[in-house]
Amino acid sequence: MSPLHPLKSLSLLNEPDRHPAQAGWRRTAAALLAYALGLLLSMALARLPHATAPLWYANALGAMVLLSQPARHWPLLLGVLMGLLAVFNSLVGSPWDAGLRYLPGNGLEMLVGAALLRPHLGRLAQRLRPQDWCLALVLGALLPGLCGALIGALLLPAQTLRSPSTTALAWWTGSVAGAMAILPLGLLALLRRDLLRERLRQPEAWVAVLACLGAALLVCSVSSQPHVYLMLLLVLVGLTQGLLATALATWGVSMALSYVQGSGLMPLPVSISEWGAWMTFLPLAALLVPAQLIAVAVERLQEQERRVKEDFARMPLMAASLDAQLRLLAVSERLQRWLPAARPGVALVECLALPSGERGRVQTFLQGVGAEPEELRLGDQGSPTAPALRLRARLSQGEFGAQLHVVLEDLSEQQRMQEALSQSRNALESSHFxxxxxxxxxxxxxxxxxxxxxxxxxxxxxxxxxxxxxxxxxxxxxxxxxxxxxxxxxxxxxxxxxxxxxxxxxxxxxxxxxxxxxxxxxxxxxxxxxxxxxxxxxxxxxxxxxxxxxxxxxxxxxxxxxxxxxxxxxxxxxxxxxxxxQARPGPAASGAGSAAAEPAA
CATH class of the missing domain: 3.30.70.270 (Reverse transcriptase/Diguanylate cyclase domain)
Structure with missing residues (x-):
């Protein structure tokens, strides 16, 4: 029996249960299409007149193609990827013998990236943590780029008329910066498609990405050292919009910088050397990481908050969480059904149909609740309009500040059940007599x-x-x-x-x-x-x-x-x-005569 692919057991992939093999190949076809687009984009940037170390997005996407299938299919997929690379090299006018020199380095880079990332996919799919994301960037970008640069340094200098060290630096710079820019999108598309679909439907995420791209183009056009400004822009997007918007903005900023530098729009010092032009992209690769780690941390906090609210909403109790002003933060589904007016942002006291006296009791009770659980009963004062309720409340300090957790219990139904039970018991007891x-x-x-x-x-x-x-x-x-x-x-x-x-x-x-x-x-x-x-x-x-x-x-x-x-x-x-x-006289009526004594029958 062939080993199961580690992604098959991940519920976050949201694949249909009926035809998992067909769903896997559809995912592979989508990854191949993304790889082809990455090739076109990378080659277009490489053909710009002033391009010295163009960003290479294709190899990181090729690793995603390999990871979409079990390892037994990797030779076939790697052959398809190498064929596409050779075809695209010939389409842009590169001779066949020259194009073949690029295949070993690119193929090794994709294979090493997929092999290093594969053991960590399950952990990345189950939870997002900054340390896991940083490790994924190292395994999927830095190390594969180094392997590809070493092979390229051995095969390409005779063709490019550059020294091996210059060739290796150019390869590694473009490969690492491109992988750092495109790898987040590839991992999200492969592992967190539910998060991807959710964020793509949010207009504010697209507004933030487009604003970041516009600001990046402006900064790159007027500054010879725009990297710090670009990092600040990406950090701002990560803090406000989460991981997907940061991944899209990262890719867009990298393309903007590569295009501006390759087209000659970026003002560079006159004395800058060819090595200095390549070094333009090494700071970019380093500055892309903090924004992504911050976005992962923000996404993790949002996911934890969302999970807590979902678990709270599914509680089988009539429960609510209140802020310091006694407004509702989260409401369970059962409380929402029992009290339709209860929704986040509304004061709990306003939702309850209580007389003024009972409302004041509830307000005073909630304001005085501490860390120890406390209880308040309503409807036990003989008021026909007050519902029979029991409130249990406790103040807790969590990640999101002080919250008051309240559990409501409708005692009217319990009282009706007790009365019905008592009547049934009395009826049953009466039937015995x-x-x-x-x-x-x-x-x-x-x-x-x-x-x-x-x-x-x-x-x-x-x-x-x-x-x-x-x-x-x-x-x-x-x-x-x-x-x-x-x-x-x-x-x-x-x-x-x-x-x-x-x-x-x-x-x-x-x-x-x-x-x-x-x-x-x-x-x-x-x-x-x-x-x-x-x-x-x-x-x-x-x-x-x-x-x-x-x-x-x-x-x-x-x-x-x-x-x-x-x-x-x-x-x-x-x-x-x-x-x-003994013969006894029977019951007789006075004045009507007595019946003769008879033996008992």
Whole structure:
């Protein structure tokens, strides 16, 4: 398997995921076109009448062509680049044998530049730092230019009638100055195309570049030593517009200086030597570096600020950052949706729809926040117009000065959810109880009673089965309303006799159950049955008629857990035996006669 190209893993290239190979070759074709244009421009500057060390942009662009593809394609690409160079030399009238002498030095320069830059591309693509950019300029311009100058010094003196040292100096001067001028644009186009596209859409960047070019032409036309002024112009562009504008201005200033010097427009001293003319461009190569490093530093700060704001905007909280005047600096997307009026430059207090009193509280709170987090609740004063909010704030000192970070929490939705949850809980709890008697219904009673028996751990318990005597006769003679009145009275009585921790429930129409936990192991079932029957008996006045409530109770005492249905069956049997053992008078209405005594059904 062939090694992956280091650029393939860089998300900053923004290449489509569908056809990465086709995207890579499209990038290579664009780089080849830039190389051809660089050749034309470099040869045009070299043919000026007074050109002594013309700036050579093509080799740095040729290195970008090689870097656009994996190293296994470099021989093919290098052959294409050398072919283009030979063709362009012949087009400008250079003999073939003379043009071939330039190929080894230029080819070596492009190959060395690509090989030295390749290990550092990933770091340059991920982050911009002045030290990394300076290293890229050294590896992509100074060292390749030196290699090309050494080869040129061996092959060209016989053709140019110059000494090897003069030839090497001319080559190295033009190559280094040209690479320093064009390499920033090549690296940005290769590694930071997102930044390139963003900056190209900014009109102020183009205005700054054009103004810098105009000032450079003017300075070069009137001064024989314009380098300090040119550096100041480039530094000003770097401080105000960032790296791309500085790269464009650097390239333009280098072309302007080369054109003015080559055309004879620059006023040079009469006694200046040929070496002095070449030395005109060495200060340019050195003065291009500070502006680029300053631009990289500015770009890095802007990128960090932009990343912080983007991360802040994507926070899942309603968060905001305020300046010293309590104006918004950054707003999260969630806060923007909740509060559409919140935007940078607007005071936070003005965005919140608060009464004057609450607004003053917020203003005072924000002005007094320190380094420790503080909290303020709004809407807890009983005001129906004030939103229920919680504000948390903290003052921090960062790269961009003191900032107040505020997190808002809308408590109204939380309160509504708590109320809905409470209502649901109450409704669920109410569904467990019988609305007539207020006791647990059969299902909830069985579930809770079984859990209570499991928790006894060997302690004694008592289970009572309670049956209302002759409830059917009351319903038949006095109506179901009278029977319901008796059942409600029985429910009230059972609630009075149970202790905390005991359970009472209605398990049938006229059948009830009572589970008493932690009773005395010597408790007699008959005695408890009798006491319950006496406690639950009552006389009730129903619509002017006296009704008597009597019950039969069967009690089962134990200490081992068992299925509740079996225990209730045993308690029911005890109740049945007790009801048979004694005949009780049923509920009767005074003045209507008493029904004959019958055994319990």
């Amino acid at each position: 019988d609305p007539l008697t207020g006791l647990l219904q059969r299902g909830p009673f069985f579930e809770r009673a079984q859990q209570l028996l499991a928790r006894q751990s060997g302690q004694s318990w008592a289970l009572a089965f309670v049956d209302v005597d002759r409830l059917k006769q009351v319903n038949d003679h006095h109506g179901h309303a009278a029977g319901d009145c008796l059942l409600a009275q029985l429910g009230h009585g059972l609630q009075n006799v149970v202790r905390p921790g005991d359970l009472a429930g209605r398990i049938g129409g006229d059948e009830f159950a009572l589970l008493l936990a932690g009773v005395d192991s010597a408790l007699k079932p008959e005695g408890l049955s009798e006491r319950l029957e006496q406690s639950l008996a009552a006389h009730i006045d129903f619509q002017g008629q006296a009704l008597s409530l009597s019950v039969s109770v069967g009690v089962l005492v134990g200490c081992e857990p068992a299925p509740l249905i079996e225990l209730l069956a045993a308690a029911d049997a005890a109740m049945f035996m007790r009801k048979r053992a």
